[in-house]
Amino acid sequence: MNVRRITKGDFDRIVEVIDHWWGGPISTFAHPIFFYELGEQALVVEQGSETIGFLLGFHVPGAAGPASPTSDSVRTGYIHLVGIHPDYRRRGVGRRLYDRFTEECGAAGCRRMKAITAPGNEGSIRFHMALGWNAQEVDDYAGPGRRRIVFTKPLV
Numbered sequence: 001m002n003v004r005r006i007t008k009g010d011f012d013r014i015v016e017v018i019d020h021w022w023g024g025p026i027s028t029f030a031h032p033i034f035f036y037e038l039g040e041q042a043l044v045v046e047q048g049s050e051t052i053g054f055l056l057g058f059h060v061p062g063a064a065g066p067a068s069p070t071s072d073s074v075r076t077g078y079i080h081l082v083g084i085h086p087d088y089r090r091r092g093v094g095r096r097l098y099d100r101f102t103e104e105c106g107a108a109g110c111r112r113m114k115a116i117t118a119p120g121n122e123g124s125i126r127f128h129m130a131l132g133w134n135a136q137e138v139d140d141y142a143g144p145g146r147r148r149i150v151f152t153k154p155l156v
Contacts, residue, residue, distance in 0.1 A: 001093065003100045006042040006054065011035040014044075014054050014083065021083045029081050030056065043101060045093050052088040055097040056081040059108050077105025077155075079115040094127060106155050113153040116141070125149060 011034070018027045034042050034056040045053040057080055062073035079101065084093045102113055117124040119137060128135060133151040141148035 001045050001047055001052070001096060003043055003045050003096055006035060006039050006044050008035060010044045010051055010054065011039075011042075013051050017051075017085075018083055021085060026081075034058075034080070041101075041104070043097055045097060047088070050085075052085040053093040053097055054081075054083050055079060055101050057101055059105060059110055060114075074112050075108075075110045077101065077108075077110040077113045079113065095131065098131060102153075102155070111154065111156050113151075113155060115151045116148045117151070119147050119149055121149075 011030075011032070014030050015027055018030050019025055038056075038058045041058050043055045043057075044051055057078055060076040060078050062075065079098070082094060082097060105113060113133070115128065115133070117128075125135065128151045131153070133153040136150050136152075137147055138150050139147050141150065
């Protein structure tokens with residue numbers, strides 16, 4: 001497996017396959033900003049010439065608004081969206097992406113990692129917990145009545 005920076009061809013491929021990989025409509029979350037403005041932080045994993053996973057994330061100078069459970073202005077590495085080809089799940093692809101991104105975030109001065117998921121996304125919850133992330137369910141995180149599980153992991 002080779003982990004590397006995203007290219008325009010990778011981004012185009014991700015947009016084509018993401019709904020299939022996720023098992024439902026999610027392609028709008030793979031916004032072009034993750035290639036054009038934040039591409040130097042996005043990663044892909046390939047096996048030979050086949051793209052088998054990706055991570056769209058970025059560095060946040062300080063945490064978001066006061067309602068955030070992590071609102072203490074700490075530079076944070078934020079993982080927005082991860083996709084793994086269904087044939088390559090449970091083979092270490094996600095862990096490899098997270099390890100590489102976390103390492104790069106630490107080198108960029110981040111002191112914490114953050115990701116979110118919806119309640120009920122048991123695969124995501126189990127994955128983050130297995131990697132040692134903390135989880136907190138936050139009411140109204142994504143708007144009124146829209147709870148989210150907020151994952152954090154200190155890097156210090």
